Amino acid sequence: MQMTGAEIFVKALADLGVDVVFGYPGGATIHIYDALFKNVKVRHMLCRHEQGAVHMADGYARASGRTGVCLVTSGPGATNTVTGLATAYMDSIPIVVFTGQVPTLLIGNDAFQEADIVGISRPCTKHNYLVKETKDLARIIKEAFYIASTGRPGPVLVDMPKDMLAASARYDLPKEVSLRGYRPTYEGHPRQVESAVRLLLSRERPVVYAGGGVILSNASGELAEFSRALSLPVTTTLMGMGAFPGSDPLSLGMLGMHGTYAANMAISNSDVILAAGARFDDRVTGKISEFAPHAKIIHVDIDPTSIQKNVRVDIPIVGDVKDVLRQMIKLVKGKKEATAYRGKTAAWRGQIASWVKTHPLTYKPSKGKIKPQYVVEQIHKLTKGKAIVTTEVGQNQMWAAQFYNYEQPRTFLSSGGLGTMGYGLPAAIGAQVAMPGRLVVDIAGDGSIQMNIQELATAVQYRVPVKVVILNNGTLGMVRQWQELFFDGNYSQTCLPRIPDFVKLAEAYGAKGFRATKPEEVPEVLRKGFAADGPVLIDVITDPGEMVYPMVPAGAGLTEMLLV
Amino acid sequence: MRHTISVLVENEFGVLSRVSGLFSGRGFNIESLCVAETMDPQVSRMTIVTSGNDQIIEQILKQLNKLIPVLKVIDLTGVDTVDREMVLVKVNADGDGKQEVLRLVDIFRARIVDVAPRCYTIEMTGGEGKVLAFLQMLRPLGIREIVRTGKIAISRGM
Ligand SMILES: Cc1ncc(C[n+]2csc(CCOP(=O)(O)OP(=O)(O)O)c2C)c(N)n1
C-alpha cells in the first residue's frame, strides 16, 4: 500500500504499540501533524518546550520501562532537545526522538530553520539516523526502537527531511531487526560467572554495589534473591535507588559523595565488591586511587566500555545483570557453601550494623524553620513510601534520595549522570502519563523548577495530576553549599530571593497552589495538596542555610566524610 | 604505545564522523586514518594509527565496537602484518641535486611521476621506516611539499 512518509510515520508508531508522543509542531513536521489529526491510535501531548517533551518521554520510559517517544520540528525544535537527549544518554534511558528537517535539497544550505541535528546529537545519542528515502522510514523507525531499548538502552534520534514526509512509498515495517554491527551480549560467560562466585565465597567482607543497570534490566527480584541467599550487604547508586528495598536489613542506602556513612565505610573496608549495572562514576568513587583499597572487584555490565574504564576489575562479566544474577543464583541457592558463607561473614555485617547505628542519616531539627529533610520524611509518611518520586537537581535531589526510603524499582526518577536542572517536572508528567493510577511527586528546588515551569501548562491542559513540592530555600542551594564550604562563604550569584510567588504562579497556570512557612504546617499542607485534584504545586519555605550531609569533598577519598 | 587498528564498517553516510567524533570527544588521538571500500562494496575498511597506554587502547577498541555501523575491530599490533604507506613528494631538482634525486629514486625503488623545470614529483611506497628514511635523504635537497596517505595494513598468510 502506498502512503506518504507522514502516514507511514504514524502507522509505524501505532503498529509498534506507541500510545503517546510528546511533541511540539512546526513547519518541517506539519505533514505528520496532519496525519496525527486523522489517527486515533497515537495520542499526542503538546508540551510547552521541546526540552520538556524529551524529559516527559524520558520520565515515561523510566517509570514504565517502555520506550518514550518525542516529536519536534527542525532547527530550534531539534536543538531544544539536546539537553534532554544528553540527560537520557547519560542515564541509559530508552527514548526515540523524531526531528523534522528541511527538505533534502536544502540540507547544507543554511536554510530557514536548518540545524545539523544528526551532527549535533551524535555524541549524546546511542545512534541516530537521517532518512534519505521515504521507503526506508518504516525500517528506520523499527530499528530506532530496537536500538533504544535493547543492550545498554539509550536515546536514538531520527531526522526526517520534510520532502521525505510528503513523498509516498510502500508501507513495509520489518518484523525483525537484523543489524550485523549490533549484537548485545545478554548471558554472562559461564566460566567468568563461576569464577566470580568462587571469588565472592572466598572472601569475608563483601558488598554489592548496585546501579541503574539493575533497574534497566528489571533485575531487582534477582538482586534481592541473590543478596539474601548469601546475606550480602547492598549499597546502591543514585541511579540504583529502589533497585533494592531500602527497608531491607541488608540495605546500606546510597554510596558516594552524599552517600551514607555505613555505605562508604563498607565499600572502603570491603574485600570484595560485586558491581552490578554500575559504572564507577566519579561521584561514587571519590578519589579513585583511594577507592576500595582492599577489594577485589567483580563487575557485571552489559556495556563492555564501562568495564575497566575507571577502576581495575578482577573479574569482568559482560552481560545483562538479570541474566548474570540468575546464573549466579543457580550456583549458590540451597548450597551448603551459602550457609557457611553467611556464618563466615556475620562479623562483617556486625561491623556494618555498628556503622549504621553510630552514623545514621540525620539532621538537626530547629524551631521555627522548616528543615527540607523533614519535608521529605513527611512526604514519605503521607505517601506510605508508595509514590513515584522525581527530582530536580541540587540539594533537593540529594535529600529526596536520602530521606525517602525507596522500596521498588522505577519509583525514583532523577537525572543522575548529567544533573539536569529542570528535569523533575516534565519527567513527573511523563511518569504520570505512563502510570495513571500512581501518585507522582516532583521534589523540586526553587531554582530548578523554573527551568521547565512552563510544563505546568501541559499538566493542566491534559489534567495530569502531578504534585510538585518545592523545597524553597531561596538559593541555588547546592552551589551555595560549595561556596560555604570551599569558597569562604562568598555566595556569588546563588541567591534567588523567593521570586516568583509560586502559589500565584500555579494559579495563573490553572493549577492549585499551597504554601507552608512553619514546620507545624507541613503535614497538613502536604496532605491537602496531595488530596487536591489535578496538578498541584506546594511551596515549602525551607531553611536556606541547611546543607546536605554526609559529604565527601570533591577529590577526597570516600572515608573523608563531612558529617552533620 | 602505537597501535594500528583495522576497522570494518558499513559503507554508509556519516560513519567517518562517528569514528572521528569518538576519538575527539574522548580525547583519543589519531595519527593517521585511511578509509576505502573493501571487496564488498557495502563495507569499508578504516586503518587507524593511534597511541595510548593499554587502558586507553582497550577503551578505543571497545568504544569502536560499540558504534552500531562498526562490524569488526582488529588490533593489528603484535600481529604479523604487511603495512604500507604511499608518499608523494615534490623536491628541488636542479644542478647537482638532479643526479642525487635520480639516484635516491633508484635506490628506494620510487618513481618520478611529474617533471617540472626545477622540480620533480616522486611517488614512493613502503613501510614506515622506508618512508621516513627516504624523506630524510631528500630533505637536504629541498622538499617543497609532502603528501602522505597514512598507513594501511593487512595480516600475513591466510
Ligand atoms: C541546567 C543546569 N544548570 C546549572 C547547574 C548547576 N547546579 C547544580 S545544583 C544547582 C542549584 C540548584 O538550585 P535549586 O534547584 O534551588 O536546588 P537546591 O540545591 O537549592 O535544592 C545548580 C545551579 C545544573 N545542575 N543544571
Ligand SMILES: [Mg+2]
Ligand atoms: Mg534552592
